[in-house]
Structure formats: C-alpha cells, structure tokens
Amino acid sequence: MASGVYVTENIDSIPRIKPNIKSSHVTQEGVATAIASIQSHFTTLDKMSDRVMRQAGIKGQPNNVYLGEIPWKADDSDWFKAHPNRSHRMRPIYSGEAVTLSKELIIPPPLENHRYEILVRQVEVGKRIRTVFCRNTKAYIPDEEEVIHAIFDIVSRSGTTGVLTFNEVEALAVRYNISLSAKPH
Numbered sequence: 001m002a003s004g005v006y007v008t009e010n011i012d013s014i015p016r017i018k019p020n021i022k023s024s025h026v027t028q029e030g031v032a033t034a035i036a037s038i039q040s041h042f043t044t045l046d047k048m049s050d051r052v053m054r055q056a057g058i059k060g061q062p063n064n065v066y067l068g069e070i071p072w073k074a075d076d077s078d079w080f081k082a083h084p085n086r087s088h089r090m091r092p093i094y095s096g097e098a099v100t101l102s103k104e105l106i107i108p109p110p111l112e113n114h115r116y117e118i119l120v121r122q123v124e125v126g127k128r129i130r131t132v133f134c135r136n137t138k139a140y141i142p143d144e145e146e147v148i149h150a151i152f153d154i155v156s157r158s159g160t161t162g163v164l165t166f167n168e169v170e171a172l173a174v175r176y177n178i179s180l181s182a183k184p185h
Contacts, residue, residue, distance in 0.1 A: 072097050072118070076130075080122050088148040089120040090141065093132065101132055113137050119152040131156050139166075146173040 072094040079089055093116045110116055114134050122128045133155050141147060150172035154164055 076120050076122075076128055077126070080125070080128075086145050087122050088145055088152050089122075090133070090135075090143070090148050090151065091118050091120065093118050098132055101130060110134055119148065119155060121149075121152050121156075129156075144173075146176040149173070149176050 075091070075094075076089065079091070080086065083089075097118065098116065111134075114136055117133050117135055119131050119133045120128050121130075131152065133151065135141065141151070147169065150169045151164065153172060154168060
C-alpha cells in the first residue's frame with residue numbers, strides 16, 4: 001500500500017517535508033504527517049488567493065499562484081516599489097508568461113498593428129493579479145492610473161467581447177479620477 005499527494009493546481013512552490021526517519025523506512029504516520037503539511041500549505045494558498053481575488057473584484061477561480069522568483073514577478077515588484085501611488089500597470093509580456101495565466105488561455109498570433117501586453121493589479125504589496133491584453137499599437141494609451149485601472153476592469157470583467165472602445169475606457173477613467181480626487185489626501 002502507498003500514500004501520496006496528487007497536485008492539480010499550478011503552484012510553483014511545494015513545501016519540502018523532511019520526515020523524521022529513525023530507521024530505513026518511512027512510517028505510515030510520517031507519510032500522513034507530510035501529506036497533512038502539504039494539504040495545509042495548499043489550503044493556506046487557496047484562502048489567500050480567494051481573498052486577493054475578492055479584494056481585486058475578480059470573480060472566478062484563481063488559476064496560478066507563484067511564490068518563487070520569476071523575472072516578470074520581480075519586474076512588477078520593482079515597478080510598484082518605484083510607483084507607490086499606483087495600483088495598476090500595463091507592461092510588455094514576457095516570453096512564456098502567457099501560459100502561466102490560465103490553463104484554458106489560447107493566445108493566437110496578434111493581428112497586424114497589435115501586440116500582447118500584461119495588465120497588472122496590485123491588490124496589496126506583494127499580491128498582484130495579471131491578465132493579458134491585446135492592444136492596438138496605433139492607439140495611444142496614457143500611462144495613468146485611472147486609464148490602466150479602467151482597461152484592467154473592462155478586460156477582466158466576465159462577458160467582455162474583447163473590444164474596448166475609447167468612450168468606454170474614458171467614461172470609467174473619468175469616474176475613477178473623480179472618485180480618487182474626492183478622497184482626502
């Protein structure tokens with residue numbers, strides 16, 4: 001008989017369990033303890049992911065959690081440290097990053113005058129959500145919090161057709177600007 005853990009979640013960090021081995025074999029109790037520890041790790045990550053998704057206003061299941069050092073994660077961290085008054089960012093997509101976003105995501109080659117970029121929402125320091133965005137390179141997109149916030153919300157909203165209009169982004173950005181400027185500083 002054997003025991004083990006089968007993991008279906010895409011998580012880049014699984015805790016290393018050092019069993020307390022006093023003989024040449026691992027006991028059933030030792031295996032059970034190791035499995036319980038790994039399950040506890042995933043439960044903690046699931047609760048954190050659910051909380052971050054709720055804080056971000058995103059409905060649905062979180063797809064991936066990355067705890068390790070990854071170039072795009074370090075880049076986002078550095079950018080948000082350099083821009084402490086921002087919660088949203090639009091940046092180029094890293095090679096291989098698209099496949100980390102969703103197991104269901106299939107990204108076709110971009111149309112002419114389009115490219116894929118990543119929209120990032122920092123929910124709290126060190127906790128960010130990303131989504132992919134195919135942008136028209138002929139359309140100017142100002143790097144302003146309210147504009148990127150509006151684009152993130154529209155792109156991540158369920159039921160979006162994928163086509164953003166200037167009027168839709170502008171209306172939402174204006175609303176965010178008014179609500180942001182109404183808060184005491």
